[in-house]
Every structure is written in structure tokens, then in C-alpha cells.
Amino acid sequence: MKTKLLSVPYLVWMGVFMIVPLLMVAYFALTDDNGTFTLNYITDVGQYANVFVRSVGLSVIATVICLVIAYPIAFLLSGLKQHRSMTIVMIIMLPMWMNFLLRTYAWMSLLGNNGYINHVLGLIGIGPYKLINTSGAVVLGMVYNYLPFMILPLYSVMEKIDPSLYEAAGDLGCNSRQVITKVVFPLSVPGITLGITMVFVPAVSTFIISRMLGGGSNLLIGDLIEMQFLGNAYNPHLGAAISLVLMVIVLLIMTLMNSFDNEEQVLV
Amino acid sequence: MENIISLKDIVVEFDGEKILKEISLDIKDKEFVTLLGPSGCGKTTTLRVIGGFITPKSGEVIFEGENINSLPSHKRSVNTVFQRYALFPHLNVFENIAFGLRIKNVPKAEISKRVGEMLELVNLSGYERRNVARLSGGQQQRVAIARALINRPKVLLLDEPLGALDLKLRKGMQRELRRIQQQLELTFVYVTHDQEEALTMSDTVVVMNGGKISQIGSPTDIYNEPVDAFVADFIGDSNIVDGIMARDCFVEFAGRGIECVDKGFAPNEPVDVVLRPEDIKIVSTDEGQLTGIVKTVVFKGVHYEMIVDGGEYQWIIHSTKHEPVGTQVSMRIEPSDIHIMKKTKEI
Numbered sequence: 001m002k003t004k005l006l007s008v009p010y011l012v013w014m015g016v017f018m019i020v021p022l023l024m025v026a027y028f029a030l031t032d033d034n035g036t037f038t039l040n041y042i043t044d045v046g047q048y049a050n051v052f053v054r055s056v057g058l059s060v061i062a063t064v065i066c067l068v069i070a071y072p073i074a075f076l077l078s079g080l081k082q083h084r085s086m087t088i089v090m091i092i093m094l095p096m097w098m099n100f101l102l103r104t105y106a107w108m109s110l111l112g113n114n115g116y117i118n119h120v121l122g123l124i125g126i127g128p129y130k131l132i133n134t135s136g137a138v139v140l141g142m143v144y145n146y147l148p149f150m151i152l153p154l155y156s157v158m159e160k161i162d163p164s165l166y167e168a169a170g171d172l173g174c175n176s177r178q179v180i181t182k183v184v185f186p187l188s189v190p191g192i193t194l195g196i197t198m199v200f201v202p203a204v205s206t207f208i209i210s211r212m213l214g215g216g217s218n219l220l221i222g223d224l225i226e227m228q229f230l231g232n233a234y235n236p237h238l239g240a241a242i243s244l245v246l247m248v249i250v251l252l253i254m255t256l257m258n259s260f261d262n263e264e265q266v267l268v
Numbered sequence: 269m270e271n272i273i274s275l276k277d278i279v280v281e282f283d284g285e286k287i288l289k290e291i292s293l294d295i296k297d298k299e300f301v302t303l304l305g306p307s308g309c310g311k312t313t314t315l316r317v318i319g320g321f322i323t324p325k326s327g328e329v330i331f332e333g334e335n336i337n338s339l340p341s342h343k344r345s346v347n348t349v350f351q352r353y354a355l356f357p358h359l360n361v362f363e364n365i366a367f368g369l370r371i372k373n374v375p376k377a378e379i380s381k382r383v384g385e386m387l388e389l390v391n392l393s394g395y396e397r398r399n400v401a402r403l404s405g406g407q408q409q410r411v412a413i414a415r416a417l418i419n420r421p422k423v424l425l426l427d428e429p430l431g432a433l434d435l436k437l438r439k440g441m442q443r444e445l446r447r448i449q450q451q452l453e454l455t456f457v458y459v460t461h462d463q464e465e466a467l468t469m470s471d472t473v474v475v476m477n478g479g480k481i482s483q484i485g486s487p488t489d490i491y492n493e494p495v496d497a498f499v500a501d502f503i504g505d506s507n508i509v510d511g512i513m514a515r516d517c518f519v520e521f522a523g524r525g526i527e528c529v530d531k532g533f534a535p536n537e538p539v540d541v542v543l544r545p546e547d548i549k550i551v552s553t554d555e556g557q558l559t560g561i562v563k564t565v566v567f568k569g570v571h572y573e574m575i576v577d578g579g580e581y582q583w584i585i586h587s588t589k590h591e592p593v594g595t596q597v598s599m600r601i602e603p604s605d606i607h608i609m610k611k612t613k614e615i
């Protein structure tokens with residue numbers, strides 16, 4: 001009885017800040033200006049299919065790159081003594097304390113046509129290259145901003161693996177590569193799924209990164225939604241419909257991944 | 269080839285501190301060897317040197333006549349049952365046991381057959397699909413043994429495998445392990461800090477203390493002829509008191525001169541006198557050599573344990589009969605039951 005009572009503030013919080021906004025998004029997406037039901041806006045989303053494909057594509061690439069970079073880092077960290085690894089985790093987190101906009105601005109001045117990178121390349125006689133306003137720059141921005149969100153869940157899962165399991169695997173004939181594939185990898189799957197979620201979801205809905213590093217040609221879903229609410233294309237119904245479709249896509253991808261995760265646990 | 273494993277002057281250091289101090293040990297083929305010693309004396313470390321998880325700072329590890337110092341653990345024909353089992357939580361019982369064979373790409377049919385045999389050997393048939401995390405301590409321990417044995421190692425290293433089990437299960441598993449060792453004709457190197465376990469199971473007991481080997485011998489030798497006061501104290505309860513060898517076959521302790529059978533000490537050399545609790549007999553006053561007052565009596569199942577206050581020393585006595593608390597008793601020790609040891613430095 002008492003525990004139920006204690007959960008009331010949380011339920012109220014959830015209701016006011018999660019459920020109600022969700023219902024409002026759904027309401028806006030499925031009605032027109034007069035408040036009558038319509039599917040027109042949902043079907044209109046279809047014309048932006050290329051933006052969806054680009055957003056999901058770039059986010060998937062960024063997520064995979066994050067995973068490839070973060071995995072060995074997290075594994076090495078998990079093998080260090082506690083105080084050492086904590087220091088390094090702090091250093092990795094440090095850029096996170098700086099404003100998101102500021103960090104992305106920094107990349108703008110690095111990648112610009114007259115930016116530092118091209119300047120240095122010019123000194124040794126190559127370039128200039130078009131670095132900014134490319135999809136590569138958008139992916140770079142995503143990886144840079146979201147990498148810690150991949151490292152942390154991986155590290156926290158790997159750190160809990162009993163090191164004697166690695167010795168046991170070695171004892172039973174595994175070389176170091178097999179220790180990774182047969183023991184570390186299967187045991188770190190929960191960290192991988194969590195890390196992918198924590199990188200993919202913000203990446204697929206970002207609009208600042210694409211705006212600042214992608215120029216006009218790399219419009220993402222986030223930009224599209226923002227334009228419907230704040231930009232000159234003002235159309236909150238379409239904006240809500242795009243949000244709704246994006247939400248469904250993300251949910252589908254997450255469900256797919258979690259079922260893979262569970263299968264992994266049973267199969268191996 | 270007599271010795272399957274030899275350790276020669278093994279030194280292991282952690283953070284500049286010597287953990288193993290020139291350990292030398294020969295292990296014969298098909299022998300049940302137990303490393304016995306108090307916590308922190310270096311038993312696990314010695315086992316890890318043999319298993320290939322630690323490279324010694326100096327010294328040689330010889331396996332069937334060859335130096336294997338630089339051979340990594342996955343290439344040694346030695347398998348380990350770890351102190352806390354280290355079963356793979358993501359694999360079920362069958363896959364845990366099959367792990368070593370899968371790594372060696374053994375054909376599927378043979379894997380099924382051999383895992384089945386192993387499950388039978390450790391009495392776990394029917395548990396194939398169980399999650400290892402939900403097994404009892406005793407069952408986990410048997411999975412760990414099966415997982416190691418399926419690779420048909422020449423030597424099995426076991427690090428306190430029965431540490432987490434209750435007394436009854438322990439006794440059962442001790443018999444079980446001994447049976448497996450004899451049935452498969454394997455060499456077992458077994459670590460424990462339980463002296464009774466060491467004495468009942470082993471062919472050879474290696475008593476370790478502070479990173480050194482104190483004594484190597486058969487259980488009877490270790491029990492009856494401990495080389496120093498530490499071994500005597502560690503192997504069973506002992507009364508250890510200061511004495512002086514007045515001359516050959518005559519020792520003075522607890523204010524009395526008593527005949528014994530040891531000789532070869534310098535005249536009036538200070539020694540440790542070790543008396544087993546079951547060797548101190550309660551006798552009538554005229555036969556007695558020592559006297560004291562019974563302080564406590566505890567029934568230990570087979571015998572009574574009495575603490576007798578003799579003024580200078582508290583004597584521990586084991587006997588099937590007991591005297592009431594508070595009575596004055598006389599005690600007698602046969603000359604051959606008095607063990608004289610050279611003084612060792614206090615540890």
C-alpha cells in the first residue's frame with residue numbers, strides 16, 4: 001500500500017510530461033486546423049521519404065563508427081585499476097560539460113573551407129578539400145557528440161565481467177582473439193544494445209549538427225520537424241505527423257534489436 | 269618419466285613484494301598432491317604458475333621434462349577448477365562443459381557423446397539445459413570439474429573447490445573427487461586450507477607458509493613427524509610448549525624433566541615440544557608427570573576435548589572419557605609421543 005502511494009509523484013510526472021505531450025503530438029498529427037480527423041498529414045510524410053532514408057542512413061553509419069571506436073576503448077578501460085579507469089572516464093566525459101552548440105561551432109571552424117585543417121594541409125601543399133557541408137561532416141559531428149554515450153554503457157557492462165572468466169577461457173584453450181569473441185562479446189551484448197540506443201536515437205533526430213556541419217544539402221528529419229514548428233514552412237500538423245512516423249520507425253528498430261539481443265542470450 | 273611437473277626455485281613478485289620465495293616441488297604422474305597452508309600463503313599463486321596465468325620472475329616450470337615458462341595457458345595440457353568456479357553465465361550447463369571441445373572444433377556428435385559421459389561422471393545427467401547461475405554451489409562445482417576434465421588434461425588443478433560447500437556435501441564430494449582421480453588415473457594438484465581434507469584425500473601433502481614450502485610428505489609423515497612447530501600446529505590441534513634438551517632422550521618442559529626418544533641436540537638446547545592432544549593421557553596420581561585443573565569439557569562427536577589448566581600452560585586433551593570441570597587431574601605422555609622440534613623463528 002505504502003509503496004503504491006510513494007509512486008504517485010512519479011506517475012503524475014510521467015503523465016504530465018510524457019503521456020500528455022505524446023497524446024498531443026498524436027492529436028495534432030491526425031487532425032486539421034478545424035480539429036476534424038484526417039490522415040492527409042500522415043500520407044504527406046511520404047514525400048519526405050528521402051530525408052528519412054538519409055537520416056536513418058547517416059545515424060546508422062555514425063552508430064556503427066561509435067561502436068567500432070568505443071568497443072576497444074571500453075574493453076581496455078575495464079581491465080584497468082578502478083581509480084585509473086575512473087580518471088579516463090572523466091576525461092572522456094569532459095567535453096560533455098561544454099555546451100553542445102559550442103562544441104559543434106568548434107568543428108565548423110576546424111572544417112571550414114578556410115578552416116584550420118585546410119590551412120594546415122595548405123602548408124604542406126595539398127588541398128583545400130571540401131570538408132564542411134558534407135554528409136561526412138554530419139557523421140563526424142554525430143560520432144564526436146555521441147561517442148561517450150556508447151563508451152559508458154559498454155564500460156559499465158564490461159567492468160562487471162569477472163576477470164576469472166577470461167582466465168577460464170584461456171585455460172580451456174582460447175587464444176586472446178577467441179577470449180574476445182567467445183566470452184567478452186556475448187557478455188557485453190546488453191551494453192551494445194544500450195549503447196546503440198543511446199547513440200542512434202539522438203542522432204536520428206538531431207537538427208543542430210546537420211544545420212551547422214551539413215549545410216543546406218544534408219537536411220535531416222530533425223531539421224524538417226523544426227522547420228514545421230519554428231521555420232517559415234510553418235505547419236504544426238505536418239510536423240507532428242513527421243514526429244509520429246519517426247517515433248514509430250525508432251520503436252520498430254529498437255524492438256528488432258532487442259529481439260536479437262534476447263535471441264543471443266538463448267542461442268549461444 | 270616419473271615427475272610430470274617440477275617447479276624449480278620459483279619466485280613470484282607482486283608490486284615488489286616476494287609472494288613465492290624459491291619454491292621447488294616435484295609432482296609425480298597420477299599423484300594426488302595437496303597444497304595446504306593458511307590464507308595468503310601463496311597456494312593459489314603456485315597453482316597459477318602451473319596453469320600459466322603468472323610467469324614467475326625467476327625459476328623454471330618443467331612439464332614432462334620440458335621448460336614451459338613461456339607457454340601460454342591455452343597451450344598447456346593442464347586444466348583448472350577455479351576458486352570461485354568461473355562458469356560462463358551466458359552458457360547453459362551443456363555449453364559450459366562443451367566449451368573446450370568447441371574451441372578445438374571437435375565434431376558435434378562427439379561433443380554430445382563426451383558431454384554426456386562427463387555429466388554422468390559428475391552425476392548431473394538431465395541438467396544439460398539448466399542455467400548455471402541457478403544451480404546450487406555443489407552442482408556448479410561439479411559443472412566446473414566436468415568442464416575441466418572433458419579436455420582430458422594430464423593434470424587437473426583444483427583451487428579450494430569445496431570451499432563453499434557445507435560439511436556433509438564436502439565429505440561426499442571429497443570421496444567423489446578421489447574416485448574420479450583414481451578412475452581416470454589423473455594427476456591432481458589440489459589446494460585447500462583444511463588440514464583434515466588434505467590428510468584424508470592426498471597421496472602427498474605440501475605444507476606452505478609465507479610463500480615457502482615447510483614440508484612435503486605423505487599424510488602420515490606430516491601428521492606424525494612434522495618438521496617444525498608451524499606444521500605441527502597447522503596439522504591438527506597441538507600443544508606446543510618451550511622446552512630444553514637437557515641431554516639425549518631427556519627434555520625439560522613445564523617445570524618437569526621427562527624422558528623422550530629424540531637425540532642429537534646440543535646440551536641444553538632450547539626446543540619446541542609438540543604434544544598431540546590425543547597423546548596426553550589422564551592417569552592416576554602416582555603415574556602422573558604433570559597436573560592441572562579441568563577448565564572446560566566439550567563433546568566433539570567422537571571424543572571429548574578438555575582444556576586443562578596446568579598453571580604455565582593450558583593443555584588440550586582429546587579423550588573418549590572425560591573428567592568433570594574443576595577436578596584436579598594427573599597427566600602422562602609416553603616417550604615416543606613427545607615430538608621435539610628445533611626452534612624456528614617466530615612468524
Ligand SMILES: Nc1ncnc2c1ncn2[C@@H]1O[C@H](COP(=O)(O)OP(=O)(O)OP(=O)(O)O)[C@@H](O)[C@H]1O
Pocket residue numbers: 282283287305306307308309310311312313314461
Ligand atoms: N594479482 C595480485 N596482485 C597483488 N598481490 C597479489 C595478487 N595475487 C595475490 N597476491 C598476494 O599474494 C599473496 C598470496 O596470495 P594467494 O592468492 O596465492 O594466497 P592463497 O594461499 O591462495 O590464499 P587463500 O587461501 O586466501 O586463497 C597474498 O598476500 C595476496 O595478497
Ligand SMILES: [Mg+2]
Pocket residue numbers: 311312313351427
Ligand atoms: Mg587462494
